Amino acid sequence: MAPGTRINIDAVSRRLGVSQTPVREALQRLEGDNLLVYSPGRGYSTTPLLDVAELRSLFEFRLLIEPWAARSAAVDRLSNPSAALETELKALEGRIGSLGTARQDLVAHDARFHGMILASAGNQVVQQAFSKTHCHLHLFRLYPADVEGRITLSEHRSVRDAIEASDPAAAEEAMRAHIRNSYHRFAHAFDVQPPQLAEVEQVRMAP
Numbered sequence: 356m357a358p359g360t361r362i363n364i365d366a367v368s369r370r371l372g373v374s375q376t377p378v379r380e381a382l383q384r385l386e387g388d389n390l391l392v393y394s395p396g397r398g399y400s401t402t403p404l405l406d407v408a409e410l411r412s413l414f415e416f417r418l419l420i421e422p423w424a425a426r427s428a429a430v431d432r433l434s435n436p437s438a439a440l441e442t443e444l445k446a447l448e449g450r451i452g453s454l455g456t457a458r459q460d461l462v463a464h465d466a467r468f469h470g471m472i473l474a475s476a477g478n479q480v481v482q483q484a485f486s487k488t489h490c491h492l493h494l495f496r497l498y499p500a501d502v503e504g505r506i507t508l509s510e511h512r513s514v515r516d517a518i519e520a521s522d523p524a525a526a527e528e529a530m531r532a533h534i535r536n537s538y539h540r541f542a543h544a545f546d547v548q549p550p551q552l553a554e555v556e557q558v559r560m561a562p
Contacts, residue, residue: 358496362391362399388489404497407545413490414538415553418531420485421469425514425530426523427476436475437519443468444512451504458495461504466491468511472518472530494537497544510536 362382368375382399385391391399405413428436447464469491473482510533517525535552542549 356401358401358403360401361397362401364398388487390489390492402493404544405493407542407547407549410494410497410538410541410545411550411552413488413493414534416488417490417534418552420481421472421534422527422531424473424476424481425518426527428472429518429521429523429526431521434475434477435518435521436471437515439471440468440511440515440518443471444508444515447504447508451508461507462491462495464504465495465507472514494541497541506540507537 364375364378364382368378371378382391382393386393386399390402392402393399428434443464447460450460470486473485476482510529513529514526514533517529538552539549
């Protein structure tokens, strides 16, 4: 749905064959997840696209969380997610170039890949906080950067290989580079020079 699209509660309830009560409850949840906004007299509509300041804030949040998660995942234990990550990467490789679904496939892959790494870190609070940002959805609404996924796939493989090698420093750096590169790719949606991301490399969280 395009940004700013109004939601007609009556039309939704008729299309789904339910009363308006569960539709309203669902819309309230989506508003809580920042996927819808409510305006008095206007009702619900889909959230607008990120602006450049919001894009920067989102990626600075990711820089705080995801390099740590990659570092935590690069352990020589059964919890190492490299096998599952490899399966996910191969699945995307098999879909690259498919007509019609490339963008949707890339969004879904990106969310799963990063989600696996965060889950392996074992911190439920961090995982839930990250999930509530819906960052992959908001980013790919903004701009179809690397729509075929080849650049993303290459960067994801670097992260995965470092995790498989149980090299925490390399995994952390590969994830940091991937996030910074992604920021600049998505920033092309704006006709201005994007602000630099804050330097947060010194941040350390206990695994």
